[in-house]
Amino acid sequence: MSAPTTSPRFGLVVAIAALASAVAFLDGTVVNVALPAIRDELGGGLSTQQWAVDAYLLTLSSLILFAGSVSDAFGRVFVLRIGLIGFGIASIGVGLAPDPVVLIIARALQGAAGAFLVPSSLALITSLLTGPAQARAIGQWTAWTTGANLAGPLIGGLFVDLLSWRFAFLVNILPIAATFYLLSRLGHIDHRRDDARIDLSSAALCTLGLGGVVFALIEQPNLGWAHPAIWMPLAAGILMFTAFLWRQRTVRSPILPLGIFRVRNFWTGNLATFFIYAALSLNGFVVGVYLQQGAGLSATLAGLSSLPTTLALIALSSVVGGWVNRFGPRLFMTAGPLVMAAGALMLLAVQKDFDYWTQVLPGLIVFGLGLGVTVSPLTSTILGSIGGERSGIASATNNAVSRIAGLVVIAILAVIIGGALDLDGFHRAALVTAVLMVAGALVSFLGIRRPATADAQSI
Template identity: 40%
Template sequence: MTTAEPPAAAGVRLASPAGRWVLACSVLGSGMAMLDGTVVNIALPRLGEDLGASLADLQWTVNGYLLTLAGLILLGGGLGDRYGRRRVFVTGVVWFALASALCGIAQDSATLIAARALQGVGGALLTPGSLALVQSSFRQEDRAKAVGAWSGLGGVAGAVGPFLGGYLVDGPGWRWIFLINVPIAAVVVAVAVRHVPESRDRNAAGSFDVAGAALAALCLAGITYALIAASGHVSLLTVVAPALAGVVCGVVFVRVEGRRARPMLPLSVFASRLFTSMNLVTLCLYAAIGGVFFVLPVQLQIAAGYSALRAGIATLPVTVLMLLLSAPAGALAQRIGPRPLLTAGPLLTGAGLLLLTRVSPGSSSYVADVLPAVVVQGLGMSMFVAPLTATVLASVEVDHSGVASGVNNAAARVAQLLAVAALPLAIGLSDQAYRSPHAVDTAFSKAMWICAGLCGLASLLAALLVPSGALPGVGDEAAPRARPECRTHCGFSAPPLEPGTRRPAR
């Protein structure tokens, strides 16, 4: 076991056996979390049937995980820098596995929701930690290739997720979408302990912003609870009280972050107009994506009569297209500038969502009714994901790239969290109505129009707020900007996290 931090100039080579072990460990760890994010939505209809869950329970099954993940992910990387990246990564993997096991044996929706929240804590530790291992373990000359391999292999995990999830739900049962994480985690821990060197930031000092993390989580929890409760038959006080509490916590959070020497969310990054506008675009786009992938599996299984396996495979073209085209789109954005792709990509995505309104109880042909829509949607998403990440990083100085990436990733998860909470209320789907094919079909069409509208708003913001020409700041020696190293991306929940340890050349 390697416990000492290697010298700064040292590190393993990507082509060496040690390098392959490090890469495999990191990919398996992040892939486990990515698989969980893609398969749970496929399982929602069957899960609801087996546990007698209401729609609110299904919303919390998704949002319980997103709430703790979004609230704590900005702290996850900091813990690794301070206490050891391998140690925190392994802790996250073990935590995630134990919570997954609890999800798998849950006998009621309340236990499942609590276990999903615990899963989010583990995800907040292992998600940034997986990339931190790659960035800190390899030699300087091999890091870009290692990060690219990590990103591409993670894309393969994302592509496998819907198929595997559908197979498990239709075969052994929905519980195995959680239980399968246990043996994967055991392999990851064994490899990490034996083959991954420990590393940490020797200059890390000061206290962690626990108060900021708690206030952020309470803010999101209050608003999310109010939105979900509003779609049920509850009193006005049940909705207004948590909503007000969430808003108050949000205001206090901003004040606390503005006064702390080492805040979880440095408000200074929002001094960049471009960074702020790109996060608004992120909120719109990932709210739309989160809403689609919450209601589409329900529409396919309840209204269109698909099996879980068919529903999982139905969206596979989106993942494949993102896997193949996100890197070329990022390269094109560097040549012509991000604005054309950030304007056209969301519009094309919105067109694909409107095509999905053709999916109905009478949709017997996948090729005619579903495939054209998901292909158009996948092409649109492939156009904007990589340029969006690149523009976010280029909007801040390179020393702040880690913070910028973390904030953008958290913004995407918050957008998905709020979309899952608010969309059923907006489309009039509540209680047990998700079991009715007619009610689901009616609500689904409304949802696609709302999500397409969010894509249109994102396109408008990009057209108005993103400068024309090359990525801003790239090549400016006076204020060097970071460039993304993750070239491939096919996850739905958030943009790829980028390494935050890069420094300008001297």
């Protein structure tokens, strides 16, 4: 195993990791406020809107494990460059899409490229920085990438209202170019596993398995469970994903080493991640769309609604990252989701006589405070539980769990909201968001333990 001989500057590593990840995170949410404009220009109903989101999440979540193993085998910098090039090309495809089919295909290609960005960028931190510097870097990475995730609706809204929804995707070329420049300053420092192998069969089983299940969940309201186009992809998807998990127990170099789930904080943290990020995805989608289609706000104003949450997150993440070393992660991973649940319940104040300042803003502020308390401890605890040589796979696994959570909750959106995103549907989504957050808090309280040392465990 090769290792860096010199340590790059702290700020440069964090800047590269945050900027590369932010590109993928931003596009994951910028689409939320662009959906009404996309529907108006290209056509399509709720199903097309769901696919515009889930096509991206599907390839991102199903390939991110494969990308993590590629990152460990060939180095973080090399994989980052692949992801950046692919993401730039796919972004141009989205921005120029003439119809919903091309849009959805390009979004799927974006997600595939994004899968190579997120685990490699975070693994760059965990492999090149150690101790307090690593914890501080993860805190800053969390603040900026999650901030980009939440700022997506604002950026998308501005482009929708002032230019076109297409520019919200074409503008990706600028941060991609900036990241390439920073990578050139990093030099040849990298971290890789010389014994790693790439398992293409596992990647195919994971992708097709998730794809079959998600297709059935999205299209079921249109066709019904008894339709062959629903139950056959569902059954095939379940079988292939089961085969994927079985293969991970037998293949020499699995893309998902099941042994890492023996680490308590890792599997518990990922279970909490599933509930928390399912709630975040549901809340982001519903708020972004309802404020336009239901409350009649412009895309920019709908995007601005996320600003309080973003500011609270950025203000708290770095500070809370330092507190974790003193008080342990369980307190924050329990309290944070409960605060977010309270914020989601406050959105029940939204009525037909709509007023953003009294009905929406208070809940979003509370939601943002809870998010700022949660995300950094959650990320650092999960990644800190796994050794440096497995950091790419650990990061990829956690990111896959969070994207699959969003994938599933958007796929069953019609069931959650009762078929239409009207006021009653908005209220139902707020209740489900709160329930999911409480589940994440409960898992964290019962399962998370304070690490015995600051060093990551080796697997």
